[in-house]
Amino acid sequence: MSPAAETEAPWARRPKRADGRRNYDAILEAARVAFANRGTGASLEDIAKAAGVAIGTLYGHFPTRETLVEASVREQLDQLDQAATTLTEEDGDALGALTAWVRLAVEHCSTYRGLASFLAGSAHTAGAPLHHTGVIVHKAVAPLLAKAKEAGRIRADVTAEELYAVITAAAWTRENSPEQVDHSVRLLAFVTEGMAPQAG
Amino acid sequence: MSPAAETEAPWARRPKRADGRRNYDAILEAARVAFANRGTGASLEDIAKAAGVAIGTLYGHFPTRETLVEASVREQLDQLDQAATTLTEEDGDALGALTAWVRLAVEHCSTYRGLASFLAGSAHTAGAPLHHTGVIVHKAVAPLLAKAKEAGRIRADVTAEELYAVITAAAWTRENSPEQVDHSVRLLAFVTEGMAPQAG
DNA sequence: ACCTGAACACCGTTCAAGT
DNA sequence: ACCTGAACACCGTTCAAGT
Helix, strand or coil: CCCCHHHHHCCCCCHHHHHHHHHHHHHHHHHHHHHHHHHCCCCHHHHCCCCCCCHHHHHHHHHCCCHHHHHHHHHHHCCCCCHHHHHHHCCCCHHHHHHHHHHHHHHCCCCCCHHHHHHHHCCCCCCCCHHHHHHHHHHHHHHHHHHHCCCCCCCCCHHHHHHHHHHHHHHHHHHHCCCCCHHHHHHCCCCHHHHCCCCC | CCCCHHCCCCCCCCCCCHHHHHHHHHHHHHHHHHHHHHCCCCHHHHHHHCCCCCHHHHHHHCCCCCHHHHHHHHHHHHHHHHHHHHHCHHHHHCCHHHHHHHHHHHHCCCCCCCCHHHHHHHHHCCCCCCCHHHHHHHHHHHHHHHHHHHHCCCCCCHHHHHHHHHHHHHHHHHHCCCCCCHHHHHHHHHHHHHCCCCCC
16 A cells, blocks of 8 residues: 555545645635634535635535545644654553543544534444544554553553544533533543543 | 413413314424434424425424424423432432433433434523423432432532533434444443542 | 536525415 | 415535636
């Protein structure tokens, strides 16, 4: 498998022609603003208008809403992947490293209202644009989880899939929390305690 | 405050005229089927068609989608409320009673795909039709929570609001789980362990 | 290779007219 | 008091024509 095959997805590729790249970038930027303000269900016509392109141009680059959502969080996901590597290499508190990364993952998955639902919806559909996120999360969390288990801080039977369910559930809770209090913090605290070996 | 004011909501009242009641019931039944098959975002026109009424009739009885969703789960909510009373009166395992009721509540809140999001959305909006659900859950869970605390099975600082966040998050997880495995079961198990006094 | 925007489809919501 | 359905608005999606 070539490096390009790993990094380049079949959907939403950045065009080669200069005008195409300009439009692609403008659409992405407008989408990020719209998703941040209105959630992932924001009007695609409004996004095209804000980007200064016709609606057909948007569809040319992003054939489905999901491809646009995926592209709008792709860079952030790369950072999340790298953070897992950094945290795994650090010596010290294995449980702290795991929980720190889980919190980063929850923040990523709650970037926009509606993102958690998109992620959950494509979690079990191989080939879906946002299925990639689940794959990355699984791969990234595996070594962190293994180290925490070796250190005796997490039950041996906790799986990466269960952690992903926890992360998306916490992200959804965060999306839906009132501005004053983020209920996902306490939810994660309870879950973390519950995953400790001494419990139960 | 009269008893009627407590039980009768200002939205979605069952009409007094016979033809009105027939249509009201037919719409509700069609809505339950449509919500079960397509989630709470199901087409209202299709529901009206299935009920054999004009779209205006549907809007006459249920001015917003939320009122229709609320009415479609109201009876079930009453049962959930009664179950809390029964479980509170039982002698025996206080933690078991609490967790049994929480599981019933999770099932209620995941009756239809999309219901958990409706509930979370109206949780902090007094006056919203589905805000009622949150109020009932809070009232119902309070004595169960108090007994579990007295028995030393749950941390003293756990609030009913936190439990409601846990319930809706678990319901959302259940809605989004693949058919083979319900991830909310493990999520609830972890949270329950994490709420125990000996943890942390 | 990429862009445009008209055209079509579908659905939510309102309201004047009716019984 | 309740019902009807046409009318309007808004949005997603496609595609023939253009550069």
